[in-house]
Amino acid sequence: MSSESPDTFALGLDEPPQPAAAQPYRVLARKYRPQSFAELIGQDAMVKTLGNAIRRDRLAHAFLLTGVRGVGKTSTARLIAKALNCIGPDGAGGPTIDPCGVCEPCRAIAEGRHIDVVEMDAASHTGVDDVREIIEAVRYAAVSARYKVYIVDEVHMLSKNAFNALLKTLEEPPAHVKFLFATTEVNKVPVTVLSRCQRFDLKRISAEQLAAHFGEVAEKEGVAIEPEALTLIARAAEGSARDGLSILDQAIAHGAGGVTADQVRAMLGLSDRGAIRALLALLLAGDAPGALKAVRDQYELGVEPAALLRGLLESVHGITRAKVGGADDPALSVEEREAYADWAAAIGYAALHRLWQLLLKGLAEVHNATLPLETAEMALLRVIHATDLPDPGTLARQMAGEGGIPPAAATPASHGAPAAPPPPVSAAPGRPASFAALVDALDQGGKPLLAQQLHDFVGLVRYAPPLLDLKPLKPFAADFARDLAAALKAMTGESWQVALTEDGAAEPSLRDQELAEKQRLKQKVLDTPVVRAALDAFPDAELVDYSLNEQRSA
Structure with missing residues (x-):
């Protein structure tokens, strides 16, 4: 009788358990690759089009999928291959927008081992010989699938000769062949290829x-x-x-x-959004030492200067959206929304647009700089000191001598506090004193086309700011009065009432007045004794672009 214990005997009868083989880790991008159209996010329009095409048996022979990286171009191509070749769990199914995922074709395509679904990377197979293999193979029917599918990734990398070699086959392929092309640079794909494909532009996912x-x-x-x-x-x-x-x-x-x-x-390397708002507040308050310290603090925390400027740009954009009444960004916190609303109520459009342009220029400089931190600091100092400058409309009024807002008074308004009113010269602060001054202010304030129309093609009926009555001397678009009122509000900060009168008396256009004045001055020169004597002596002579001012300066 054996002296071994029953437990030892029992263990000896069975092999000792083997440790399970460790599965290699799969990154999330591969593990959660879409396996059905229902899992493909953000591309509902394309899925609907493909579903209708499959149900109505109106499938194209070639598809071109384009979009930025990572939106699902290659995944979509594989899903289309599965949809075309799915036979269902019972083996009797047909093409469907909802492939079962359990039949042999679905599983083989998902695992990348189906003999009739060929994937080719055009970045490493760019030549005519690579395309010639496809051309030779398409003549033969599929081995086990319903369709033989060729998926060509980054198709724009094919050479010109390779594209030309593929054209004939792409235009008239055998009925059992489908081509699926994917590219991130559709502009590099020849038009001759684009015209032979059904194109789907995959959107950026929100x-x-x-x-x-x-x-x-x-x-x-x-x-x-x-x-x-x-x-x-x-x-x-x-x-x-x-x-x-x-x-x-x-x-x-x-x-x-x-x-x-x-x-x-x-x-x-992102900055805290609260720190961004605090830095923006320092910029708007004109606190240069505080702003520089905030930048250094963020830099010491590992925040890149470019990321800091991008955060400021996002904040300015958020404030502007809040000012125009845009939809709230669901990604914003309650604190951010309240801060943006407060700033939007205090800062004018001109200051916001100027702030955006200065920060955008600063970001470009930081990207190209050998000293990014120092460049960012200089850009933010430029933002602080540029707020002392008047906007173009104010500058135009000052140049016209109409007592616009002086530069010193413009600073608080740029920072969000109301500016002290300047001594009025026109009917109210910011209003041009005359119609001609208003036209000049529009021209200097970035509305040259509108200013030219007012200068050349309208007669003034009444100028009583903020009321403006005009008589058109030529047909205008139906929204001319509305656009003019909006431009005047942006320039002066108050609502204007603009009326176009077809009948009634009106002054000549400013252009006609200038021509009349020029003719008057010319006649004045012609009437001088010296010029009259010269014309009498030389009857064929004429006066060309000469004025009394030029005569005095000579």
Whole structure:
């Protein structure tokens, strides 16, 4: 009888358990690649078109999918291949916009091993010989699938000769062949190829859709993530699902199980949005030392100067949207919306547009600078000191001698505080004293076409700001009066009533008045004794572009 214990004997009968082989980690961008059209986010119009085409048996022989990186071009091509070749769980199905995903063709295409679905990277197969292989192969029927499908990624990389070699086959392929082309640079694809394909432009995916999608992915991965962190990742993705999933993957590793907004900012080198608002407040208040210190503090936290300027640009854009009454950005916090609303009520359009242009110029300089931090500081100092300058409309009124707002008084208005009213010369501050001065102010204020129309083709009936009655001397567009009133409001800050009168007396146009004055001066020169004697001595002589002023200066 054996001395071994029953337990030892039992263990000896069975092989010891082997440790399970570790599965290699798959990045989120691959793990959550869409496996059906229902999982393809942000491309509803394309899915609807394809679904209708499949149901009505109106399938094109070639499709061109274009869009920025990571929006789903290659994934869509694979889904179309599955939709065309799906046979259903029972093996009796036909083409469908909802492939089952369980039949052999669906599984083989998803795993990249289907013999009749050929993927080719045009970036590494650019020549005629590579295309010739396709041309030779299309003559043969599919081995096991309903359609033989060729997916050519980055098709714009094919050479000119390769495109030319493909044209005939692309125009009249066999009935069992479908071509699916994907490209990020559709402008490099020859028109001869575009005309032979049904084109789908895949849109950038909105930040809201991306944030929702990333939230679902994080939940499936068992990772707790703050909503603000999802918003930051979605914004950083710039419409690309793949880029966003890669950032999310990195954020999960960075956060060691949980992801917070502060961790994402630190990882991406983004500035805290509260710090951005504080810096903008310092700029608007003209606090140069405080602004420079805030920039240095953010830089020491790892925030790149370019990211700081981009944040300021986003804030200025948000303030402008709030001022014009645009829809609220769902990604903004309550504090941001309230701050933008307060600034929008205090800052004029001219100051906002000038602030945008100065920051945009500063961002371009930072991108090209060898000293980014110092360049950013100089750009922000330029923003602070440029607020002392009057806007073009005010400058035009000052040059016209009409007592517009002086530069010193323009500074508080640029910072959000109301400016002290200057001594009025015209009917009210900011109103041009005459119709001619108003036309000049429009011309200097960036409305040269409108100023020319008023100068050449209207007669003045009444000028009583903010009332303006005009008589058109030629037909105008129906919205001329509305556009003029809007321009005058932007220039003077008050609402104007503009009326166009077809009948009644009106002054000659400013152009006719200038021509009449020029003729009067010319006649005055002709009537001088010296000129009259010269013309009598030389009857064929004539006076050409000469004035009394020129005579005195000579």
